[in-house]
Structures are given as C-alpha cells and as structure tokens.
Amino acid sequence: MHRFGHYVPMWQAACVTGTSGSLFSRADQLERLGQGQFDVLVVGGGITGAGVALDAASRGLRTALVEKGDFASGTSSKSSKLVHGGLRYLQQHEFRLVYENLAERQRLLDNAPHLVSPLPFLIPLFGKDGLVNRSVARVYLTALWLYDLTGGIRIGHRHQRVTREQALDHMPTLEADRLVAGFLYWDARADDARLTLAVVRTAVLDHGAVAVNHAAVTSLTRDAGGRVTGATVQPDGGPAIDVSAKVVVNAAGVWADDITALGDGVNPHAITPAKGIHITVPADKFPCDIAAVIPVRSDHRSIFVVSWGDQVYLGTTDTAWDGPLDDPSCLPEDVDYILEAANAVVNQPLTRADITGVWAGLRPLLAPQEGHRAPSERTADLSRRHRVDVATDGLVSVTGGKLTTYRKMAEDTVDAVVGQLGGERRRCITKDLRLRGATGGGRFRSGTGSRSGTGDALDPAGEIATHLAGRYGSEARDVLALTDERPELLEPLVPGLRYLAAEALYAVRHEMATTLADVLDRRTRASLRDARAAADAAPAVAALIAPELGWTSEEAAARAQEYAAAVREELRTAGLDPGGDGAGGSTSGASTGASTGASTGASTGASTGASTGTEGADGTMEASGPNEPDQPAGRARTHTRRAAHTPMEGDIPMERGTAAGRPS
Numbered sequence: 001m002h003r004f005g006h007y008v009p010m011w012q013a014a015c016v017t018g019t020s021g022s023l024f025s026r027a028d029q030l031e032r033l034g035q036g037q038f039d040v041l042v043v044g045g046g047i048t049g050a051g052v053a054l055d056a057a058s059r060g061l062r063t064a065l066v067e068k069g070d071f072a073s074g075t076s077s078k079s080s081k082l083v084h085g086g087l088r089y090l091q092q093h094e095f096r097l098v099y100e101n102l103a104e105r106q107r108l109l110d111n112a113p114h115l116v117s118p119l120p121f122l123i124p125l126f127g128k129d130g131l132v133n134r135s136v137a138r139v140y141l142t143a144l145w146l147y148d149l150t151g152g153i154r155i156g157h158r159h160q161r162v163t164r165e166q167a168l169d170h171m172p173t174l175e176a177d178r179l180v181a182g183f184l185y186w187d188a189r190a191d192d193a194r195l196t197l198a199v200v201r202t203a204v205l206d207h208g209a210v211a212v213n214h215a216a217v218t219s220l221t222r223d224a225g226g227r228v229t230g231a232t233v234q235p236d237g238g239p240a241i242d243v244s245a246k247v248v249v250n251a252a253g254v255w256a257d258d259i260t261a262l263g264d265g266v267n268p269h270a271i272t273p274a275k276g277i278h279i280t281v282p283a284d285k286f287p288c289d290i291a292a293v294i295p296v297r298s299d300h301r302s303i304f305v306v307s308w309g310d311q312v313y314l315g316t317t318d319t320a321w322d323g324p325l326d327d328p329s330c331l332p333e334d335v336d337y338i339l340e341a342a343n344a345v346v347n348q349p350l351t352r353a354d355i356t357g358v359w360a361g362l363r364p365l366l367a368p369q370e371g372h373r374a375p376s377e378r379t380a381d382l383s384r385r386h387r388v389d390v391a392t393d394g395l396v397s398v399t400g401g402k403l404t405t406y407r408k409m410a411e412d413t414v415d416a417v418v419g420q421l422g423g424e425r426r427r428c429i430t431k432d433l434r435l436r437g438a439t440g441g442g443r444f445r446s447g448t449g450s451r452s453g454t455g456d457a458l459d460p461a462g463e464i465a466t467h468l469a470g471r472y473g474s475e476a477r478d479v480l481a482l483t484d485e486r487p488e489l490l491e492p493l494v495p496g497l498r499y500l501a502a503e504a505l506y507a508v509r510h511e512m513a514t515t516l517a518d519v520l521d522r523r524t525r526a527s528l529r530d531a532r533a534a535a536d537a538a539p540a541v542a543a544l545i546a547p548e549l550g551w552t553s554e555e556a557a558a559r560a561q562e563y564a565a566a567v568r569e570e571l572r573t574a575g576l577d578p579g580g581d582g583a584g585g586s587t588s589g590a591s592t593g594a595s596t597g598a599s600t601g602a603s604t605g606a607s608t609g610a611s612t613g614t615e616g617a618d619g620t621m622e623a624s625g626p627n628e629p630d631q632p633a634g635r636a637r638t639h640t641r642r643a644a645h646t647p648m649e650g651d652i653p654m655e656r657g658t659a660a661g662r663p664s
C-alpha cells in the first residue's frame, strides 16, 4: 500500500522501492521497456510527458515514457522557472486560465514544497516629478486585486504597495531619480528541470512506470486497421525496441507535429514555436533580492529579473522561431534586447562582459485554429492554453500549456486515454499526490543526514543542508550519504558554485544522468549560472563520473572537450566572449557559492505614451503609460517634488488631472 493510501496493483507493487533511486537506472528501465506490454506509451520526457506518465501510472495503467534526449532537455529546462497564474492573462480576459493556473500553483506548493517556493515580485513604478501616472497605477491596482481574488491570495499574501525606499531595498540600483513607489505581489518559482525529473522519478519509483531517456521514437506501429499500436524506439547505444501500447500519447512539445506526422504522414502545423532567452549575471552586478518586473520601452512588453542565489537572471524574449527545433540559439540581438530593457531602469548598467550564462527555449504555443484569427502577429499574443486531441488512428496529442499547468494537462490527457481504453473508469489522484522528495519522512536538516551527530561540524552554517534540501527534499540524505566514505565529494563540483561533487555522482547513480550535459545543465544548473566555469570544470567532472558510466579516461577527456566546445559555441553564438578554449580559469569572476533552487520572473509596465495595459513577459502584465518618462532634465525638480510627496506605505503619489492620466 502506498503511504498515501491509494491502491497499487500487484504488478506495480513489485516495482515500488523503498530505497531511493535503486530502480531508477537506465539499464534496468531499458530492460523493462523491452519486456513490457503497456496500456500507455508517452512520447516526450518534458514536464508534460512526465506529468502524463505520473497521472497514468498512478491510475493503475501500465505506463512507459521515452525521451529522445535527457528528461527536460527540451523546453522544460529553459523556462523562466515561474509557477504562476500569469498576471497579464487577466488583461486578455483569460480569467478561467488564471484561476486554473493559480489553483495548480497552490497544488505544486503543497505537493513539492522542496522544489516550489513562494517568491515576491516587485513592480517598480516610475514617474515624473515624483508622481506616478494615475492610469498606470490604476491598471496595476486593478490587475493585482483581480489576481488576488482569482486565487493569488491562497499563497498567504495579498499584493501591497511599497514606498520608493522599500523598492530600493529590494533593488538598490533602480534609477532612484525616476522611481516613485512600487507594488509587491506573490507568485512561485521552481527549478524546471528538477521538477520534471521529480515527476518522472515519482512515476517510476512510486507507481511502477517505466521511463527511459536518450531513447527516440523513430516510427509508430499500427494494426491492419491503421490504428496506432505502439512505436519503435531507438535508444542511444543499443538496438531498436518495438514497444507495444494500447494508446500512444504524443507529448513532444514543439516536436509534436513531427510525431503526428510519423502517424499519418501529414504535418498538422498545430504548434507555433516562440523563442525566449534568458541571461545570467552575478548578483552584485544587478542586485535584486526577490524578483522584479522591468518594462521594455520599445515593445510594450516586460521582462523578469529573478534573484537566484549568487546570480540573478533576466528574461525573456518572445519571438517567432522557424529555425531548427533542436537548436534555438540565443543570438546577439536577443541579448541586446534584455540588456537594453534592464539598463533603462538602473544606474549601474550591465555589459556583455557581465553575462555568465545564457539559455534559449521554444514555447510550444498552439497555432490559431482554422477560422480563428490571432489577436496579432506577435507570438506573445498566442494562447497559453493547452489542447488534447484524439486522432482517428487513436494517437492522443497534448499540446500547448505551461510548466505551471502540467498536472491539469496530464489529467485531461489521461482522461482521453482512459476514454480510448474503455472499461473501468479510473479516477485521477494527482491533485494531492506528493512528489519524490516531499515524501520519505521528515525534513532534511543539517545533522540529520547520514553523518548524524557530526552534522554541525560538517556544515556549521547549515548551508550544505539548505542547498541540498532545496534540490532533493527528503532524498538529500541519500546524496550526503555518498560523502560518508568519500569526504572529498563535499568539494564544489564547479569552482565558484555551490553544487557538490557528490551531486554528480548521485545524478549518474540515481537520476539517470548519462552525459556531462545531463549533469552540468539539468541535474545541476551549473552551466546556466556560469557557463565558462562549467566548461572549465568539464574534464574534472568527466573524470569523476567516468567509472560509473564505464568511460575510459580517453573517452572522458573527449566528452569533456566536446561538452566545453558546445558551451563555448553557445556563448559565441550569443555574441559573448567564450572565455578561452583550454584549461584556464573562468573569466566570469564567478562568485563564491550560490544557493540552490530556481527562479522566476515578472514584468512591469512602463514606457511612454498611452495609458492602457499591454502584455509583458510570460504571464505578467504591463501597464504602459508615462510611467517611465525620459526626463533627465527634470531631475532636480523631481527631487523637490518627491520631498513633498514621500509616500507613506499604502500611498502611491499620483498625477492628478493630466489628459493621459485622468481617470475615466
């Protein structure tokens, strides 16, 4: 019996393990994939496919998942890492969507508290002469109230107004001359790749699913009537496997059209990929202790700034992408877009030399359906809803959606699968299903690991414990246990970052990591935080994991070289200095120690001109208006006026009767 009391069928019970990770090995999973007859085969190991696998397995269906790269190697490791309702969708009158998103946000906070955590967002309000445009302030206020009422308040905080000084406390380099006040509201953040992995591991270890990474579906198999009956899977480094399944689910994100085309030969063009990029900088270059929403003057959008331990990341862009789906490069103009937006609101501008990491991902947005016109040409205006389709050949496809709503997407998909399977109706149980790391008894704390009693000496400030707990939850003790025999594994995996060498070993032993990119990009987020440092550390990391993966020392060196070259090429493509190609140290001046976790973003509105709200970055709103006038000449006056209008908490000084700002 599962510890949460739901029924586990006998065939699954044999697979359920009490010890963390012992059955999450690729060799074991491959063997089971080859032997099994499945009810459901899920194609795609991003958050959507992972969610479908967990939902199906936890309803008692025999479930397999295959992923052509690593788990989360597609879009699900490249998001803004927000678990959020989407403030801006309110402006598009998507009230139901926001309600659903916020309900899912709450479920994630409950079911994966180690991976998903609340995060406050600052919306700085800029103005002229110490006054904010009235319409701008009203747009925000209305949206924030609606956000709270639509379910935002369930996080335990409602939005609040903050003074200029309070805003500066959070983000000291904001242009103080133009800053008047701000709003704070709450959303949540998650490490997207680790969340995806936790969902897959929960499906496998707690519910008997089979999951294999680095195994691509190359064709769909059919019966004489043309109905899809499974797929041929080509695992890296092994022979092809024919997997038989009563229903195949296409959860391949931006590749979903390719999978559909494998089925009937026709590309449905159901997906419009939209690229988004992020950059990372050391926290002292762009100080922000929470998240913030920054306007993009030229574009009526906004970007997020998100505190991430010793780093801060900024993003994102939203542009149509018709290049190769496997390589959504971050280009120099993408970097310029973020730098220009960021530098427009601070008095300590960022330069390219400050950037330590970049990442680019593709949103799998739903293309407008025939007969429906998109509100505009902009990908930012395309719906963030999801769709579940059942084709005439039985292929079930789930497309669109968000990281935040993966559980609901999975529920809707498996409802459709169950409809295809017929027979007994099986109820979805994932609303209250805790993910791996949130189970297993007790919180992990300093001194509660395998070195019980020596915890304080080992980790006097509790930093290691905090770091591990935020990434592994209760399984952190299994990571720490690796250091019992090998204390050197407590050393940093990548100099300047907090990840421990033990985490790389744990990744290959218990998290199905089989490449350097699996370890440095997704199990840890080292390359996102400091790409040059990750590239420099690749030889040492390869040497550490080589014995586990059966690599010779020559193979390890070659893989390290290949990984470092790819990382440097990504920087070069983005117009950034790759920082040498050999042994030397990181040019990033990388910090000491970061914490863990992931991030989020938000967006604000400003810019000049009209006083209506428009949309911002993923899920945040923007109120455009004379919120951020270009007024260097008026600064002296601004000081004088501000002195007369220093806002009390809860009071936003506003313009009174300007034409643009007059309330309607």
Ligand SMILES: Cc1cc2nc3c(=O)[nH]c(=O)nc-3n(C[C@H](O)[C@H](O)[C@H](O)COP(=O)(O)OP(=O)(O)OC[C@H]3O[C@@H](n4cnc5c(N)ncnc54)[C@H](O)[C@@H]3O)c2cc1C
Residues within 6 Å of the ligand: 043, 044, 045, 046, 047, 048, 049, 066, 067, 068, 069, 070, 071, 072, 073, 074, 075, 076, 077, 078, 079, 080, 081, 082, 083, 084, 215, 216, 217, 218, 251, 252, 253, 254, 255, 259, 274, 275, 276, 277, 316, 361, 362, 363, 364, 400, 401, 402, 403, 404, 405, 618
């Ligand atoms: C820049 C950006 C910022 C975002 N920010 C947020 C945010 O803050 N919050 C939020 O909620 N959402 C956000 N999103 C959206 C969210 O990231 C995506 O909706 C989500 O990650 C999509 O997951 P997926 O599983 O559908 O796709 P993917 O993660 O791409 O997974 C699909 C998988 O299918 C695999 N695959 C493809 N073909 C095959 C095959 N033949 N065989 C086997 N496997 C195959 C791929 O390798 C891939 O791993 C953001 C997206 C982007 C791009």
